[in-house]
Amino acid sequence: MYKYEFFNCLDSLITEVQTAVLATVGKDGRPKMRWMTPATLKERQGFIYCVAAINSDKVADLNKNPKVEWMIQSKALDRIINIKGFINIIDNPSMKTEILQTIGKRLNVFWKVNLQDTEFVVLETVLEEAVYLEPMKGKMERICFREGD
Secondary structure (H helix, E strand, C coil): CCHHHHHHHHHHHHHHHCCEEEEEECCCCCEEEEEECCECCCCCCCEEEEEEECCCHHHHHHHHCCEEEEEEECCCCCCEEEEEEEEEEECCHHHHHHHHHHHHHHCHHHHHHCCCCCCEEEEEEEEEEEEEEEHHHCEEEEEECCCCC
């Protein structure tokens, strides 16, 4: 699978399901998984974006260890994507506006959970490696995004 084909599959899957699981490394050194509302931006292939409350445990965990893994799956579980990468925490007004325009309508739960803390940051995942699965077809493809791979 070519990288551009993968990005089309990723964008299509995120558009379909609108949620994904993000695994970070917690302060105790153990994996911590959270449901998130991810987005891709057509002009910025190689990244996944989401938002987090600026004072959240998630942001504190990412400041200590930016390595993450995403799992995005279709409702029928016939397409699954796992992505390894690292997160950049972005506190830039124009980037916040762009992401809110993309996923703002899907952030109902985020705003309910963060009633007291409305300050947020953008989490930009830099993709390093992905595995694309179609388990019912026995298909598995690994895609590397690091230079030289």
